[in-house]
Amino acid sequence: MSFTAAVLTLYPEMFPGPLGTSLAGRALAEGKWALDAVQIRDFAADRHRSVDDTPAGGGAGMVMRADVLATALDATAARHPALPILAMTPRGAPLAQARVRRLADGPGALILCGRFEGIDQRLFDARAIEEVSIGDYILSGGEMAALTLLDACIRLLPGVMGAASSGDDESFETGLLEYPHYTRPTTWEGRTIPQVLRSGDHARIDAWRKAEAETITRLRRPDLWERHGGAPGRSPSGARHEDGTKS
Ligand code: ADE
Numbered sequence: 001m002s003f004t005a006a007v008l009t010l011y012p013e014m015f016p017g018p019l020g021t022s023l024a025g026r027a028l029a030e031g032k033w034a035l036d037a038v039q040i041r042d043f044a045a046d047r048h049r050s051v052d053d054t055p056a057g058g059g060a061g062m063v064m065r066a067d068v069l070a071t072a073l074d075a076t077a078a079r080h081p082a083l084p085i086l087a088m089t090p091r092g093a094p095l096a097q098a099r100v101r102r103l104a105d106g107p108g109a110l111i112l113c114g115r116f117e118g119i120d121q122r123l124f125d126a127r128a129i130e131e132v133s134i135g136d137y138i139l140s141g142g143e144m145a146a147l148t149l150l151d152a153c154i155r156l157l158p159g160v161m162g163a164a165s166s167g168d169d170e171s172f173e174t175g176l177l178e179y180p181h182y183t184r185p186t187t188w189e190g191r192t193i194p195q196v197l198r199s200g201d202h203a204r205i206d207a208w209r210k211a212e213a214e215t216i217t218r219l220r221r222p223d224l225w226e227r228h229g230g231a232p233g234r235s236p237s238g239a240r241h242e243d244g245t246k247s
Pocket of ligand 1: 136138142
């Protein structure tokens with residue numbers, strides 16, 4: 001069975017969207033992953049097909065109804081019993097590469113996309129749903145977040161990326177941000193590719209890339225650098241820099 005994305009949304013036409021192009025699109029056509037985009041509104045019981053209502057206790061906006069969502073979720077989960085159930089919400093656990101890799105190694109995901117002010121809490125209390133956020137900012141709905149999560153998973157599926165190993169080296173797999181990349185022309189606007197990369201000495205190149213990755217991580221993402229085991233304000237060699245920059 002290929003990786004399956006079952007997506008519950010008020011906007012199924014947003015799927016596969018960008019995931020229908022490029023590597024993910026080709027992989028979809030080749031059956032390396034499958035998509036089941038489900039219209040939540042189809043599970044509304046009233047003649048207005050309503051999926052939301054005003055917030056209990058007052059306030060702005062509308063809240064997605066637990067009863068309609070549960071009916072949609074249960075019907076979809078019955079078709080895809082092996083899939084973990086996620087909901088894209090800004091209050092979820094921040095998405096990171098380790099979670100992406102575990103999802104990509106599994107059967108797929110059933111993803112609930114929230115809209116409006118949020119989802120009736122009772123749905124989360126009554127069903128095993130993992131809330132996931134893609135960052136500390138508010139999107140107009142969970143769909144773009146679901147597309148982001150799926151893109152991150154799909155590129156890791158076997159046979160999806162051109163060079164099978166090109167994912168291993170990247171940011172967050174190593175716990176570090178990536179080293180800088182260069183390609184021809186050798187000189188552009190007076191800027192020349194670092195000599196070491198043109199030396200052909202692969203041991204030196206590896207050492208240079210590692211040092212650059214460490215320096216960039218230390219300067220840009222002290223949180224990642226600390227988790228990686230680095231000391232704040234120290235270069236990979238251990239030398240301290242007063243101004244926080246590399247020598
Ligand atoms: N829905 C709205 N904002 C979101 C976010 N930052 N992450 C996941 N889902 C969302």
